[in-house]
Amino acid sequence: MTKPTPDPRHTLTLRDVSEASGVSEMTVSRVLRNRGDVSAPTREKVLEAARALGYVPNKIAGALASQRVNLVGVVIPSLSNMVFPEVMTGISEILDGTGLQPVVGVTNYLPDREESVIYEMLSWRPSGMIIAGLEHSAASRAMLARAGIPIVEIMDIDGDPINHAVGISHRRAGRQMAEAIIAAGYRKIAFLGTQMPNDFRAKKRLEGFEEALAKAGLTLIDREYYSGGSALLKGREMTAAVLTRNPDVDFLYYSNDMIGAGGLLYCLAQGIDVPGRIGLAGFNGVELLDGLPRKLATMDACRLEIGRKAARIIADAPEAAQVEELFPTLEPGDTIRKS
Amino acid sequence: MTKPTPDPRHTLTLRDVSEASGVSEMTVSRVLRNRGDVSAPTREKVLEAARALGYVPNKIAGALASQRVNLVGVVIPSLSNMVFPEVMTGISEILDGTGLQPVVGVTNYLPDREESVIYEMLSWRPSGMIIAGLEHSAASRAMLARAGIPIVEIMDIDGDPINHAVGISHRRAGRQMAEAIIAAGYRKIAFLGTQMPNDFRAKKRLEGFEEALAKAGLTLIDREYYSGGSALLKGREMTAAVLTRNPDVDFLYYSNDMIGAGGLLYCLAQGIDVPGRIGLAGFNGVELLDGLPRKLATMDACRLEIGRKAARIIADAPEAAQVEELFPTLEPGDTIRKS
């Protein structure tokens, strides 16, 4: 319970260290950054003084003078989604070796908020930006395009990137899942997903899904949306609703694993034969699924790898814009009949 | 797929806007910050020019000149924990109205990493710092103490804060849970938790728990630790292991809800009578629990409120150090016998 400032003096600057060690500020700066030649004894003296004083460099001044900022902005829609923390892990993993540091901004799926987060971040002149999705306001795109730094849009590649992009085709992912379901013999298929008008990737998956259904002469026999609340619980509730409305449905396609898991638990509790009577599938490949009584069919979104590749692009800052497509694998689990 | 810099010129500065609008840089600065008196026509002209050019202010220069940084450092052990995203929500909620902005740093429960994250953050001279836990290296404590900004340690209050603190007593939480369990008539109690040597809060809960057991003349009849992997799955596995070793155990106390949920699913699948034959309890009150077939007993850690209060302290920057204790409520759910 000490006071925050035990020492009444001003915050320390290079000058303080310089005076304490008897060399110029420039030499102190060199020692602290490990740049240029400094004799061993001087270096020792300086480090000693800096340590004794508890000096912490001022990066604001440093960045202004050197025109270099070791920050990478990362803009994502949500932290509670389970998927973005994993992307962050991939990013940190790569950035850790480069002296670059990620700074996270959260948009809550709101375009306005995204715009202000981007603006705020750019005003700190980061070395690069990583942003989820390809859909941004015109102003956001313009800001990013003229920032003069590498921009990487992640998660999705179905669209026109500002600069670089790393992700999967959600449209294709939806299509693939539909094809697998149809091949397994299911015909009365329902969709259950988020209401969120701004979850463009879920929307694209559904588009691809319906496209493939149409090609097989099928249409969704029901759809159910939710927003907010406990995803697991919503999964149960929505599943109950669909099964009541359409007792003859034979497949439930969920827009994410969490609600899929809720649905699975519900079906099992009802004693429904899964995957015989009803099949289930989600999307994402969250590790949570490993602990369920039965393994939910899903598709891995390559989150870790997306984070890694995006960070690598920022670190390398290649001249030419690149688009890296990753290919998610369909994991049939135990909730789709073996055809 | 445009190039990142459509315009070959240097990045824009106040001077560019000033020239474009025919007024001094100072006036532009005033308009852009909404500070001081500027005539309506001038303001219009400046805003127009800034918008047309796509000017984004340089906060680095601004911060250096004004000695004010609208950043709040938030240091947490992990993002995938489910608990910290909620704390972040509380923080953002309050900070949103103040012009302050949170910047997250993740330590992965490593003291060394915590130290460097703190150092890095302080070097940006934030307006305040929010840090999880009371246990930090001597160097970390020293840096924070002499930073001259409000420091709020969150989650825990069993210890000696550097400055402010907001949290619950985990020792007391453990004790309370033990008392409830004993009161319900359980006697053969086992603990299942994380191995993590640096999860001090889980450790304190266990201490409090054992303390209360001891007072009733009981000791844990078994304990099982894990690290890494899917918590839900680990919960199943550990539960199986404990039940095999000690078929007569009658209560399983989990260090978090996720493994508790795994244990619950396992017990239900085995047809074990919960809470008759075996009782279960976790810790945290994660919303996931709402979707389980049966509601797991738990204790709410007040995460949202902790985030809010911490942010409020930073925003108000009170002179006197304050310690705010919150009191978690025990939610018996359906997995403890009604005594």
Next chain:
DNA sequence: TCTGCTACTGTTACCGCTAACAGCCACCTT
């Protein structure tokens, strides 16, 4: 002995913005 080079340290001029203060003008006031 003088030159040239290397190893080390210091000096100067900013980086882009803002605090503080200094005008200037129109309009009152007395």
Next chain:
DNA sequence: AAGGTGGCTGTTAGCGGTAACAGTAGCAGA
């Protein structure tokens, strides 16, 4: 008419570092 007074705009001097360049000393080679 002299002296406020407020509204608006500009000037100056940094903020705390770093790039670029300028010494200085010591030593090897010619």
